[in-house]
Amino acid sequence: MSEKHKDWDQEQKRVQMVIEEIDRQHVRLAKKTGDLKEDVIQLREEFFSEETRVNVEEPHELLETHYSIKQQAELLSERERSHREYSKRLKALKRLRSSPYFGRIDFVEQGSSHAEPIYIGVASLMDEKQEDFLVYDWRAPISSMYYDYSPGSAEYETPGEGTVKGEMTLKRQYIIRNGQLKGMFDTGITIGDQLLQAVLGKHADTSMKSIVATIQKEQNQIIRNESAKYLFVQGVAGSGKTSAALQRVAYLLYRFRGKMTSENIMLFSPNPLFSSYIATVLPELGEENMEQTTFQDYLDDRLGEKWMVQSPFDQTEYLLNGPVDERYQIRMSSIRYKASLHFKQLLDRYISILKEKGMIFRSLTFRGRVIVDRTDIKHYFYSLDHSMSIPNRLEHVQTWLFGKLKNWMEQEKNKEWVDEEMETMDKEELLHLDRKLEKQGWQNDYDVQREKYAEYILKRATRGVKKEIEQLHFVDVRRIYARLFTISLTDRKEDYHLPDIWKEIGEETIKRLKYREMPYEDATPYLYLYDTITGRKMNTAVRHLVIDEAQDYSPFQMEYFKALFPRAAMTILGDVNQAIQAHSLDGDSLLSHDWSEDSGIEKITLSRSYRSTKQIVEFTRHLIPEAKREIQPFHRDGIKPTLAKVKQGYAHRAAVVERMKNLKNKGYETIAVITKTKKEGQKVHAILSEYMDVQFIDISTRKYEKGIVVVPTYLAKGIEFDAVIIYDSSNRQYHREYERKFFYTACTRAMHELHLFTSGQPSRFLDDVPENSYDVMDYRTLTYSD
Numbered sequence: 001m002s003e004k005h006k007d008w009d010q011e012q013k014r015v016q017m018v019i020e021e022i023d024r025q026h027v028r029l030a031k032k033t034g035d036l037k038e039d040v041i042q043l044r045e046e047f048f049s050e051e052t053r054v055n056v057e058e059p060h061e062l063l064e065t066h067y068s069i070k071q072q073a074e075l076l077s078e079r080e081r082s083h084r085e086y087s088k089r090l091k092a093l094k095r096l097r098s099s100p101y102f103g104r105i106d107f108v109e110q111g112s113s114h115a116e117p118i119y120i121g122v123a124s125l126m127d128e129k130q131e132d133f134l135v136y137d138w139r140a141p142i143s144s145m146y147y148d149y150s151p152g153s154a155e156y157e158t159p160g161e162g163t164v165k166g167e168m169t170l171k172r173q174y175i176i177r178n179g180q181l182k183g184m185f186d187t188g189i190t191i192g193d194q195l196l197q198a199v200l201g202k203h204a205d206t207s208m209k210s211i212v213a214t215i216q217k218e219q220n221q222i223i224r225n226e227s228a229k230y231l232f233v234q235g236v237a238g239s240g241k242t243s244a245a246l247q248r249v250a251y252l253l254y255r256f257r258g259k260m261t262s263e264n265i266m267l268f269s270p271n272p273l274f275s276s277y278i279a280t281v282l283p284e285l286g287e288e289n290m291e292q293t294t295f296q297d298y299l300d301d302r303l304g305e306k307w308m309v310q311s312p313f314d315q316t317e318y319l320l321n322g323p324v325d326e327r328y329q330i331r332m333s334s335i336r337y338k339a340s341l342h343f344k345q346l347l348d349r350y351i352s353i354l355k356e357k358g359m360i361f362r363s364l365t366f367r368g369r370v371i372v373d374r375t376d377i378k379h380y381f382y383s384l385d386h387s388m389s390i391p392n393r394l395e396h397v398q399t400w401l402f403g404k405l406k407n408w409m410e411q412e413k414n415k416e417w418v419d420e421e422m423e424t425m426d427k428e429e430l431l432h433l434d435r436k437l438e439k440q441g442w443q444n445d446y447d448v449q450r451e452k453y454a455e456y457i458l459k460r461a462t463r464g465v466k467k468e469i470e471q472l473h474f475v476d477v478r479r480i481y482a483r484l485f486t487i488s489l490t491d492r493k494e495d496y497h498l499p500d501i502w503k504e505i506g507e508e509t510i511k512r513l514k515y516r517e518m519p520y521e522d523a524t525p526y527l528y529l530y531d532t533i534t535g536r537k538m539n540t541a542v543r544h545l546v547i548d549e550a551q552d553y554s555p556f557q558m559e560y561f562k563a564l565f566p567r568a569a570m571t572i573l574g575d576v577n578q579a580i581q582a583h584s585l586d587g588d589s590l591l592s593h594d595w596s597e598d599s600g601i602e603k604i605t606l607s608r609s610y611r612s613t614k615q616i617v618e619f620t621r622h623l624i625p626e627a628k629r630e631i632q633p634f635h636r637d638g639i640k641p642t643l644a645k646v647k648q649g650y651a652h653r654a655a656v657v658e659r660m661k662n663l664k665n666k667g668y669e670t671i672a673v674i675t676k677t678k679k680e681g682q683k684v685h686a687i688l689s690e691y692m693d694v695q696f697i698d699i700s701t702r703k704y705e706k707g708i709v710v711v712p713t714y715l716a717k718g719i720e721f722d723a724v725i726i727y728d729s730s731n732r733q734y735h736r737e738y739e740r741k742f743f744y745t746a747c748t749r750a751m752h753e754l755h756l757f758t759s760g761q762p763s764r765f766l767d768d769v770p771e772n773s774y775d776v777m778d779y780r781t782l783t784y785s786d
């Protein structure tokens, strides 16, 4: 038997041995879980049974019952916790059963003479005696060498013992499916190009997959970083940023188990479709999903009740479709400035002035009548010690207002309206009040009765006023924010880097706010002002925040996140070349901003693109001339992208439909027709639907089906497809400099094939792409019959 066969044989036998052990453990654990479940059911029944009800009538028994309930509750929750853990372990065994491990390294620790084989899988597994690891969890410290080194000297960090050094004598990868060894490679410098080739060559899916078997060294640095408070990752399209972020969350949950749970982690994703696209990864890794939200959801939650909040996508549609007139210029300038830290400095200065003067209040009113006038509130507010913070002073104002309300209610007791409302009290209310009076012995005293009724009426009627005091409704933040734009700042223009058309920006902003419209660019500054003034509670539960597609957030938003989640470390990932939000097109973004003055910042750059074939990356990298050197393809072969020149109208659509059919026949399952805007998308969708079954993706789409989709660029972000068609790649569509990034983002969604269509002059961005990196097809002479 050759060495190779002997190895294969031994490895297959080991797989078998491990699976048998998994089966044994599974049987044992399933029995334990079953017993525990019965225990839990029984305990729950007892807990909620009649006997355990608190006996409030007998005070001496009360204490005893209290302790017994407490004990039982503790027992129950302990059993429930164990049950949850057993169930989790059962699931892990199930996952291990089909593929117990994917890698192995043999490691000779310094000072030792024998190599220990370390098998690495998605969870750990110990032998029967609980002495040796049959499989190490991929997140264990020792497993990191698998990702970081090729055979030769290697080392790893342990939390307790520092660095462990030694020699790696073997590195092997396995493909094990349904308990059978299907493939095995000994690998060299990188983690088996062969395995990665195989993984990347597959079809795109409608949900993302975990990458634990093929994590690359530079991605591993992101996943296992523990030192950065703010970890910034700039990575080219398809370099595995989102993948790394999700494996990082799984890593952190493992590394800090017992201290951090999925509830302490939050992820901001660009849109709901993306959220559902990535939702399968953590469960696949045996972890619970963290909270996922979009910034838009957050804004709607905070402001939606009182404001018409604009979405970033509406803003983008305006940017791309709006008539380029004077208003457009004002708006763009406004968007850029309000995204900047200069604007935050201005707001901070404004807030510090508000400590001395300028707060605006709303009168406390009841049915149109003033209880406390706003000037009195203001006067009281500024009569308080100025060294107190604004939120502290507002607490005092609240107490004062409650007192004022109480006095007012006292005076109102004998008013006619109170009597009128008494007449209309319903039976139940009366019964309830009478019972109370009877208990207190006042049932025959008419005066007391009337007084109590009146008190009740007043309490009922002023519920809303109380709520307004509690919620600080009397602080007119809308007007305070609007007023900032009316203050004369002519002599401070330079200090705050005010745009030249600051006055016009102000007029426009005030107009919008008046109609209760909240432009996207104002939402964050407004909330920042609101929270600082009112002293809104921070979210301290979140200990780690992941911000994906970070190039679409502003520096101002970063400061807001810091204030909102003061205890959170952050992983911030994005690609400056895919910045398509209006503020970042020729300005600063959260990702590109220079944060070097802040401490705790670390930066990692990813430049290899894994998503697309080499041919597609060779094409797309030239769309960004200044970054083309930083964009490196992974060596996976495919066909060159194509540019089809077509005649306008029917010929155009016929050529696209032809291509779509061709791609379907080739077996591609996810095909996207990407458009620049929603407006263009709707038009294209209507056209293509006449020929084929095509799904249109808009902002409300939560999940997309396999097949053909039409999708605007900003919703295709972060997602990938087997094949991508750019319906209109003409110079009309992609011409303005900021449209370059839209074009790049759209083209980089393709894994295997990319096809561009143009009627008329192709986009000028193609001028920078070498002619030999794509095939041109000229269909303009063809005639189609309708």
Ligand SMILES: Nc1ncnc2c1ncn2[C@@H]1O[C@H](COP(=O)(O)OP(=O)(O)OP(=O)(O)O)[C@@H](O)[C@H]1O
Pocket (backbone or CB within 6 Å): 196, 199, 200, 209, 211, 214, 215, 216, 219, 235, 236, 237, 238, 239, 240, 241, 242, 243, 244, 574, 575, 610, 611, 717, 718, 719, 720, 748
């Ligand atoms: N180490 C890896 N092993 C296997 N697949 C990988 C690896 N890294 C990335 N990929 C694959 O490459 C594709 C792109 O990854 P991902 O979406 O995480 O990249 P991204 O940098 O977030 O992309 P973009 O910025 O373009 O949205 C995915 O299909 C992912 O599974």
